[in-house]
Structures are given as structure tokens and as C-alpha cells.
Amino acid sequence: MAMRDESNLGIYRRWAPFYDAVVGSLYSRGRHRAIEALDLRPGETVFVPGIGTGLDIPAIPAGVAITGLDLSPDMLGKARERAAARDDVTLVHGDAQSVPLPDASFDAVLCDLVLSVVPDARTTFAEAWRVLRPGGRLAIFDKFVPEGGRVSGLRRVVGRIAEAVGTDPNRRLPDIIGGVPGLVVLSDEPDLLGGQYRVVLMKKSSHPADEPREETG
Numbered sequence: 001m002a003m004r005d006e007s008n009l010g011i012y013r014r015w016a017p018f019y020d021a022v023v024g025s026l027y028s029r030g031r032h033r034a035i036e037a038l039d040l041r042p043g044e045t046v047f048v049p050g051i052g053t054g055l056d057i058p059a060i061p062a063g064v065a066i067t068g069l070d071l072s073p074d075m076l077g078k079a080r081e082r083a084a085a086r087d088d089v090t091l092v093h094g095d096a097q098s099v100p101l102p103d104a105s106f107d108a109v110l111c112d113l114v115l116s117v118v119p120d121a122r123t124t125f126a127e128a129w130r131v132l133r134p135g136g137r138l139a140i141f142d143k144f145v146p147e148g149g150r151v152s153g154l155r156r157v158v159g160r161i162a163e164a165v166g167t168d169p170n171r172r173l174p175d176i177i178g179g180v181p182g183l184v185v186l187s188d189e190p191d192l193l194g195g196q197y198r199v200v201l202m203k204k205s206s207h208p209a210d211e212p213r214e215e216t217g
């Protein structure tokens, strides 16, 4: 089985009423770390693909204009309730693999728990990168196979079970971001489950011809 948009729609329709209660506190630290890493300032704009029920919204500083997008009308419905508390949130129903927004239109992008869910994480990342302006920052909070780690038989079985509830724990970040011109990794920190979950901050070079590189450590 692989992640598919059709099955994700059903899975996240069923998740929507319980999502916040089940994962809200579990992932709170990681999402706050990713948002802090972006160092958002009033007057800036941030794009949040796969915004879900909008758990990121209250953690994003006031004065930062948020555009969230999600495939699931049910998850987005919950995000709308949460967004009602502020006047700088735009919510879009759509596919993160084909974002209906112009190039270079955001100062920052926040990818929390979405690259492990969409069928095509590489295209989703490319779309997030496309709408980020040169010089902008992109943060990821998600789970990936640790660098250099192998996917054991047991891990594969666990992965199949996780896919059935709407997430794939066996993706590798380099397969998703590898080779993107102008991408500079600024930090890559372990989070939950001994580093299975990570908080990664990158910036888009103002010189897009730059080779991908790391500035961590």
C-alpha cells in the first residue's frame, strides 16, 4: 500500500473530530520548535501546506499573515473554527502537490507533519519551495528514516500499519529535498522518538544557482 489522495481524504475525514485530542499535546513541542526556528516577524507571510485542523495557527506570532492549504474539507473546517480568533488567516482548499499560488509569494513556509502524508512528498516540497521567496526560510517538523539508517522488516510492517492511519514513517528527507538548487540547511535537530522526528530549518539562497549545501553544526 502507498499513500493516496483518495484514501487520505477518507482517513482525515475520520480523523478530523479527534485529531486535536489525540495528537495535539504529543506534537506540541515539535511544532513550536519549528515555528520558533522560522523566527517570524510581524508583517511577514507564512504558507502552511497541509494545515490540518490549524494547530499551528495559535503558535504563529500575531501580525504574521498565514495562508493554510489542505486537501481535506473536514480538517480545514476545524482550522476555520480556530482561525476565527484572528483576522490574518487565509484558508485554501487544495492539493499541496499542485499549489494554486504564485511563485516567491511567501517569506516563510511551515511543513508540519505533511511530507510524511502526501502521496508525492518530493513534488509537495518542490511546490512549497516554489512559493517561497529567495532569502526565505522553510521549517519542517516530521518523521523520517534517520540518515544512514536502514528500513528493517519490522519497520516496514510498522510502516504499513501507519499508512493505514494516514502517515508513512519510512521516508527519507534527502529523497525529498535532495538536489534542489539554492537550498541551504541551517539546522537539523532531533525531536521525538530518539530523532525519528526532526525539526529542520533551511533557507532559500538569494542566488538560486547555488548548489544545495548544509550549514549545520
Ligand SMILES: C[S@@+](CC[C@H](N)C(=O)[O-])C[C@H]1O[C@@H](n2cnc3c(N)ncnc32)[C@H](O)[C@@H]1O
Binding pocket: 005, 008, 012, 031, 049, 050, 051, 052, 053, 054, 055, 056, 069, 070, 071, 072, 075, 094, 095, 096, 097, 111, 112, 113, 114, 117, 118, 119, 167
Ligand atoms: C498529519 S496531518 C498534519 C496536520 C497539521 N499540519 C499539523 O501539524 O497538525 C496531515 C494533513 O495533511 C493533509 N493532506 C494530505 N494530503 C494532502 C494533499 N495532497 N494536499 C494538501 N493537504 C493534504 C491532510 O488532510 C491532513 O490535514
